[in-house]
Amino acid sequence: MRSFDNIALAVILASLVLISVALAYWDTGNSKPAVDTDLFVMENIDQVDRVVIYRGEEVIDCRAFAGGFMINDRFPMDQNLLTVLAAVLQQVRVLRPLSGQEQQEVRASIYQTGSQVQVFQGDNLLLSFWSGGDRSKQNTYFVSEDGVVYVVHLPGYASYVYGLFELPLSKWRSRTVFFNTWRSLLSYSYQDYKVSGNDFQIKYKDPFFAVSGIYQLDSNKVMNYLQDLVSLKASSIVDTTYQGMPWLELSTTDIDPGKNQTLILYGDQSQASVLGKAGDQFFIFRTADLEPLLKSSEYFKYREPS
DSSP: OHHHHHHHHHHHHHHHHHHHHHHHHHHHHHSOOOOOTTTTOOSOGGGOOEEEEEETTEEEEEEEETTEEEETTTEEBOHHHHHHHHHHHHHOEEEEEOOHHHHHHHHHHHHHHSEEEEEEETTEEEEEEEEEEETTTTEEEEEOTTSOEEEEEOTTOOOOTHHHHTOOHHHHBOOBOOOOOTTTEEEEEEEESSSTTOOEEEEEETTEEEETTOSSBOHHHHHHHHHHHHHOBOSEEEOOOOOOOOSEEEEEEESSGGGOEEEEEESOTTSSEEEEEETTEEEEEEHHHHGGGOOOGGGGBOOOOO
């Protein structure tokens, strides 16, 4: 009896093994391959020195130079956007591929209205993809070089990734005017075209700065002023060919001649906003943001505490 039981158990066990093998084979043959979630990830972001975005007739060419990144060889790149772009290239992950009719329709739409992104190290193309999105669903799509459309995201962030790649050229340009630091600044001049005698200069004289006409200097006010100068940001960038009488001219010279800059302001202090020009770029400034810089040389004079 025991021998029969053992034989029966052995048959049952063998049957279970065969069934398990068959199920495993069937599952392997019918399951979908795992998605490469890192398909569009740049593991070594430091090797990237150029990113080009093509959208319709517009080209946004972000290229590294000694002093940072430039847009289309003309304009300094917005530092915040550079940080966001680097984060996307490092952290973007694939959620899932699209399939069937949805894939065909989304791919056709992206090729027509989306953005092509190319990432380089020198002349070496490291990564190329198309991107598009559906803002109503907050979905971002990346299309691989072989034409497969994937839904992508930034893990831990509820962000519309394609919003970065659909920004117009003007948004990629830096709104910062002066790229000096107090350590590299050689001189600064303030020229007032509307108030006679209101001009002054700040020059570096080792070990500190000197202000024209001031012999007892308040060093804290000088440092605060220079910090306000290099922190100045425009509220927007505009394309214009305006020519008119200037109000103020603010100029810097730097150890690095590439950072020499002159900002010409038009209008006056009574306006809520004024137009400014630095190089061949025009900006709009809120007058309130300019207030910390609207000083005379007397502002820097040291005064005994009362």
